[in-house]
Amino acid sequence: AEPLAAPAGGGFGPATLAGNTRISDAQRARAEGRSPIIYPGTQPAALTAVLALLLAGGAALGSYGLLLPLVVLQAVTAAGWFRLNGMWPARQGIALAFLGGVVADIGVLAADSGPGAIIGAAGVWVLLCVVLQLRSHASPDERLYGLMATVVSSALAVCGAGFLAADSGAVVAGAFGVAGAIVARSVRLPLPASFLAAVVVGVVAGVLGGAVGGLGAGAGAVVGLAAALCAVVGHRVASYDYPSRFVHMTAGVALPLAAAAPVVWWLGVLVA
Template sequence: MSQQPYEPYESYDPYQQQPQQQYEEVRGHTQTFQGQTWDTGTAHQHPQYEQYEHPPYAQYEQYQHQPQQAPEYQQQPQAPATDTHTAYLPPQGQQGQPAPTGAAPVAPATAPAAPAADADEPRLTYAQRARLEGRSPIIEPGLKPAGLTALLALLLAGGAALGSYGLLVPLLLLQALTAAGWFRLNGMWPARQGIALAFLGGVVADALVLIAGREYAPGAILGTCGVWVLLTLVLQLRSHAGADERMYGLMATVSSAALTILAGGTLAAAPEAVSAGAVAVAVAVVARALPLPGAASVVVAVLAAAGAGIAVGGMTDIGAAGALLGAGAGVCALVGLRVASYDYPSRFVHMTAGVALPLTAAVPALYLLGRVVA
């Protein structure tokens, strides 16, 4: 049976025929589609409903030239809807009737809240903010680590007065803080194997110095450093990490082991020099932590260290020459304190490297100047 064409547009009532019924079905499906599968992160509609973004009144004129059949709703691609939260509803008049052809879509009743302007903006770190303000981005350990350094220095001074074995306990604590702090200062964490290896090197150096005596202490310390460099090379060659990471780990482990072994030089220095130098370091780091201008703080710290050297040297055979020993130890302590400073707040770095490095850096001065003045 052949199909009959539609009547002319003038006598056609689109609201009572099949297109209107299908349009109502599409409206109902569109509203149901909103609550079930609408993706708020994109603005794409199902292709079956895309054609009804604008009412198809202008298409009724073509019905007089087409056979009677339902329009195909999946022919024309349509741009995605601008509202990403609700499916499109056809424009309505004030009495619920469809609006005239070409009317703009009705805006949704409630618009989505705009995100905060600074929601995606990265927060500046202390170092970045300091650079923008023209200040130094380096953060010094502060007064609390300085107090711990002073306490450890006093333990070393008291241990040196008791003898080599009395000095051994605070020395092991100094070496443990040095090994752990240097690894974290270089950005390597966790690095338990490297920290343990560096600390073991310090323990071996201490044992060799105690066995060989002060006369052969330099050879024992340098020999331990050489053996630990070779051991670190072997361990890094067995690593399955990338070449850059292995090289970085090698340098961090070697330097950490060298500093930890170097701290064992306190056993090789004269006991009077260790006592005077340790007290000088304690005074220097506390004075440096006081709220004074930069240059003035350095001068005050060095003068205070020299005064502490004189005071302790007067109690021993060093005498006034303790000023030289105290000043030298104070300068080395300030160098170690500067190395322990960090460009981002890190409590672990300040409480390990910030405590140990001032004392570790002062060990060469204690040994060399101690041989001169003691």
């Protein structure tokens, strides 16, 4: 027998065997021609805040206490950058970028010069990225795209070691600043108000972190401000080009902290 047609006034549609496939928010936004900028929501912001507080707590305990949350940050950063660029699973590239971060961590712990170890690891890893792409059998355009993604992912993971090289008080203030800024940024407000709220909350959190970490309120405010600005930039990058939820839960969590790491180290040298 023929299936009954749907009522003219709406209600149920015609029967199907497979059901209706649910499209993601990013796919819906792309299909509707909306902005490619989709900001991570409150859940990625909460995870960023938790990871930032773990970094702050680890820094207060010492270099080896900081190492575990830092390695987690570097792993999520490496995976998130590849996924943000639409490259998945990309196991070799992710493993290479993550390994670069770990080598930089070991170099910082073993050497007297943290910046020297980080720059050295970055230079070696750029060469390894080039060698990896030279062995690829993909087209030249794909190899170039893969090279850029691998180099940037490795650089972000390696630069994360800046937290390990930085003054512990600066790490606490910077981590507090990132946590406060990203939580404030996740609140649904108009863009200018959201940016201003993120910066203000980041500064206040930096002051608190400076007091807790022994850096001082004034220096904490400076570090918190810089960390908040870097976090907002990382948050924006993770929002670009119709990102999926997986991108939000990786790049959206890690990039605000990864972007702040070099600045936290530099300001720690200046104000500590």
